[in-house]
Amino acid sequence: MNRQLAGTGALLRLALRRDRVMMPVWVLVTSLLVTSMPRSLSTVYGTAAERAQAAATMNANSSMRALYGPVFSDSLGGLTAWRAGVVGAVLAAVMSLVIVVRHTRDEEETGRQEMLSAAMVGRRAPLTAALLAAVVADAAVGLVIAGRLAGQGAPGALALGLAVAGTGLVFATVAALAAQLTESARAAKGIAAAALGAAFVLRAAGDSGSADGESALVWVSPLGWVEHVRAFGGERWWVLALFAAAVTVQAVLAYALTGRRDVGMSFLAARPGPAEGRLGGVGALAWRLQRGSVFGWSAGFLVAGLVFGGMAEGAADLVGDNEKTRQIIERMGGQTALTDAFLAAMAGMLGLVAALYIVASVLRLSGEESAQRAEPLLAHPVGRLAWAGGHLAVAFGGSALILAVGGLGLGLGHGQGVADTAGVIGACLAQLPAVWTIGAVAVLLYGVAPRLAAVAWAVAGAALALGWVGPALNVPQSVMNLSPFAHLPKLPGAAEVAWAPLLVLTALAAAAAAAGLAALRRRDLAG
Structure with missing residues (x-):
């Protein structure tokens, strides 16, 4: 022994x-x-x-x-x-x-x-x-x-x-x-x-x-x-x-x-693939590699949405006459009716969790590179941007999909009509600019210094921690503003949607992702 x-x-x-x-x-x-x-x-x-x-x-x-x-x-x-x-x-x-x-x-x-x-x-x-x-x-x-x-x-x-x-x-x-x-x-x-x-x-x-x-x-x-x-x-x-x-x-x-x-x-042998390839390109390969993750996250968001939606109608009963609890929910979900504020808070929580998905999906690029599966692909007439773009399409598009599914679960769990359910789905999709910003940070870190790519988990974790306990601990707004989620409108229930923060965050995400891809083109693989 x-x-x-x-x-x-x-x-x-x-x-x-x-x-x-x-x-x-x-x-x-x-x-x-x-x-x-x-x-x-x-x-x-x-x-x-x-x-x-x-x-x-x-x-x-x-x-x-x-x-x-x-x-x-x-x-x-x-x-x-x-x-x-x-x-x-x-x-x-x-x-x-x-x-x-x-x-x-x-x-x-x-x-x-x-x-x-x-x-x-x-x-x-x-x-x-x-x-x-x-x-x-x-x-x-x-x-x-x-x-x-x-x-x-x-x-x-x-x-x-x-x-x-x-x-x-x-x-x-x-x-x-x-x-x-x-x-x-x-x-x-x-x-x-x-x-x-x-x-x-x-x-x-x-x-x-x-x-x-x-x-x-x-x-x-x-x-x-x-x-x-x-x-x-x-x-x-x-x-x-x-x-x-x-x-x-x-x-x-x-x-x-x-x-x-x-x-x-291993004891479970890997299933052999077909004799002839059936993938149409690097985008199809990226989807094939990550589709199980997308489906799994979507199922989880649907279940979470159904549970949270079922709780929304009883939010007033849970709060009762406790004004401090009401203030916490309103701080998370906005100064609206309590049910709408609760739904907005739950939409925000789904957005925070979606940030974890997008980091994991973006960092699949790092895993493919470190496992030396990217190099054989790039030895063929496949550009680095095309290879990375396929995975990023799954990462950024997948985050939109799972948030939409989560919004559908929230609406169905709350027993809303078609129009109101569409509004809840829109509230979840309003989290995308912040989610994409964190995903773009992961792209930038991977492109510039792949050894530091794991720091993206710390960024997503910090945003999750602020969103999870910040309102309850009455964290100063100046600290809360460090998270991109703090700048999003509180939907559903907001009388007027502030589009400027959404556009600014989307532009920042695009710029950070572009910078990361530009750095990826210049550096050596596995560097």
């Missing part, structure tokens, strides 16, 4: 060095989204009576239970665990699966692992180093959450931190299994992400039909285990054993599989 693990320490140090920017950003964003909740909740529900009324209202609303689960305690800590526990667990899970796939299947796909394996590196060392890197990241998230929330009650803070970190480790081992099954890093991430999506759907379905969280569907979901720990609400420490058991079983299976295959191989 020592031979099997030879070189683990060196590979772990290499992984931590490569992730020295990405990992701290993920840890910081995830922990801050959780630990900022007590302050924002205290501004909304300042008294025990208001918190008790809010907890009763949330537990009585099936849509809110589907999103966040039931409330087990009306203390600030209990409301924090309700509001941010599942969200933090999802972010930790995404961070973990990205780390594990990046340092296992991605290394094999690019051929770097084969070169490392020619040295004194054991067969199971890469998987061990990847899992240890995920352990470091998840432990950091858990420690920061527990430390910053200790003032709300040390046992509850520790329980919530362990639950969030445990969820990350569960999906780290899910990703480790997926990396053994497929030859593609993209497919491995897709399998792990699908497992995460299924876990969320199971938990949401169980919670929507059960106010006490004891549905069997919740118990089979790792995200449901986060609820069952009941941080700040009479902690159930034994539930943490479920995380440990899942991690152990999945890790053992992953180690068994990795010892039974050659480097670069």
Whole structure:
């Protein structure tokens, strides 16, 4: 076994060095989204009576239970665990699966692992180093959450931190299994992400039909285990054993599989393509490579739109007489009727999430280049601009499609007529200039310095953080204005649409994208 693990320490140090920017950003964003909740909740529900009324209202609303689960305690800590526990667990899970796939299947796909394996590196060392890197990241998230929330009650803070970190480790081992099954890093991430999506759907379905969280569907979901720990609400420490058991079983299976295959191989063979090519050009190839992502995001936006739309009519009931909550929703959605303000706020949230899609889609260019799949294409009579343009058409056009689908879901979920649904779709499409601006930043970074292209994730993450917690924390408008989303009109419900910010943002996006493409033409590939 020592031979099997030879070189683990060196590979772990290499992984931590490569992730020295990405990992701290993920840890910081995830922990801050959780630990900022007590302050924002205290501004909304300042008294025990208001918190008790809010907890009763949330537990009585099936849509809110589907999103966040039931409330087990009306203390600030209990409301924090309700509001941010599942969200933090999802972010930790995404961070973990990205780390594990990046340092296992991605290394094999690019051929770097084969070169490392020619040295004194054991067969199971890469998987061990990847899992240890995920352990470091998840432990950091858990420690920061527990430390910053200790003032709300040390046992509850520790329980919530362990639950969030445990969820990350569960999906780290899910990703480790997926990396053994497929030859593609993209497919491995897709399998792990699908497992995460299924876990969320199971938990949401169980919670929507059960106010006490004891549905069997919740118990089979790792995200449901986060609820069952009941941080700040009479902690159930034994539930943490479920995380440990899942991690152990999945890790053992992953180690068994990795010892039974050659480097670069997998247990699910790649499907051979047709004998004759059926793609009409680089644009068709880009669509073929990214269509699964577009369809997946569209389905997710449709479901989210239906859920948020179903909540819109009950926005007034959720707010009740709490003026501070009303002000937060109006700050997110504009000074209009509360239902329109809620729909505008949800359209803005869909726009913020769409920024993540466009960054991922634009950076597919970087993945194709680093995997050396772009060079054979460009060796033929294919220009760089045509090659990049195909992927950017999918990125920018796909963002419009998923926002339109999300708007359709909002309208249908709200039970609106055709005309009103068209207005909600238009409100979602009004987010496009800001989404395209962030996508154009990704194009510029990739074109100028591909090694810095991942910084685009930080830009999108900062915009998401400002839009998510900025209104609740009463962040100064001068800081909010750093996000392009802060300059968009609040639709639906605005009496008059301000077109100037939309046009300016669109022009800035076009200029940044053009500059990025110009830089791409001048630099060497894989430079």
